[in-house]
Amino acid sequence: MAATGTGLLVAAATPAAASGCADGAGVTVVVDYRSLGGGVQVGCAAGSPASGLDALQAAGFGYNSASRQPGFVCRIGGRPATDPCVNAAPASAYWSYWHAQPGGAWAFSDLGAAGYTPAAGSVEGWSFGSGQQPGIAAPARPAPPPPPAQPPAQPDLAAPNPGQQSPGQGNQPRPTPPAATQQGGRTTASAGAPTAGQDSASADPSTTGSSAETPGSSTAATSSPATTPTAGATPAGHGGLVGLLVGIAVIAGLGGLAWWTARRRAKATP
Numbered sequence: 001m002a003a004t005g006t007g008l009l010v011a012a013a014t015p016a017a018a019s020g021c022a023d024g025a026g027v028t029v030v031v032d033y034r035s036l037g038g039g040v041q042v043g044c045a046a047g048s049p050a051s052g053l054d055a056l057q058a059a060g061f062g063y064n065s066a067s068r069q070p071g072f073v074c075r076i077g078g079r080p081a082t083d084p085c086v087n088a089a090p091a092s093a094y095w096s097y098w099h100a101q102p103g104g105a106w107a108f109s110d111l112g113a114a115g116y117t118p119a120a121g122s123v124e125g126w127s128f129g130s131g132q133q134p135g136i137a138a139p140a141r142p143a144p145p146p147p148p149a150q151p152p153a154q155p156d157l158a159a160p161n162p163g164q165q166s167p168g169q170g171n172q173p174r175p176t177p178p179a180a181t182q183q184g185g186r187t188t189a190s191a192g193a194p195t196a197g198q199d200s201a202s203a204d205p206s207t208t209g210s211s212a213e214t215p216g217s218s219t220a221a222t223s224s225p226a227t228t229p230t231a232g233a234t235p236a237g238h239g240g241l242v243g244l245l246v247g248i249a250v251i252a253g254l255g256g257l258a259w260w261t262a263r264r265r266a267k268a269t270p
Helices: 052-058 240-268
Strands: 003-006 009-010 027-032 040-045 064-065 071-074 093-100 123-129 180-185 186-188
Touching: 003 071, 027 052, 027 180, 040 052, 052 071, 052 123, 071 123
Parallel strands: 027 123
Antiparallel strands: 003 009, 009 064, 027 040, 064 071, 093 123, 180 186
């Protein structure tokens, strides 16, 4: 801040920024130079400025106050250069002071910039002319950055439910029952218990006297075709009769031989 012959000069530390406050914590300042042959500039006053003048300076805009009216801003950024900044500027050519919320409508300030405390996150506006509002809308707050991309979901590697079928398990055919095989003249099943309709034949108790199986007996019946008894096998129930007949024949032969021998001896004796 320096006193000159044309008023009080407050220089800005840095030039005006190209955009407003991004975090919403500071105060955005808009200065419209269009009626002076310039454009519209936007700056950001970080923190919490104590007054509108502090916000203007912190946003990078130097200003001059009239020497006879120190609270009246006659120049911003050295413009207009033709104003001597001794007395207040006429109503047709002065810096009007405005307030707004981000993205909202402008409202003319009822207080001077030296006596007004802007709220954090608000917007301040200055426009040179006959009292028209700034030529751009109050800048809205920038959209927050998008959240970081979520990693893709990992496949569920949990063990399958016992009640659920695993892939490729459904509709599998049931195993076929084992085929019957023939061993030693009898039919036996290779595995499994007899099913309904199967009969188990045992040896004739009258000829064996025990539960031992005789050749040709069937231990398990299956749905396969009946097999033919092997050569030399005797059907159950006939083996005892044949043995009896053979025994009788042997006894008769021995008896006849003994009789014939005795007779010869009798003839040979004088």
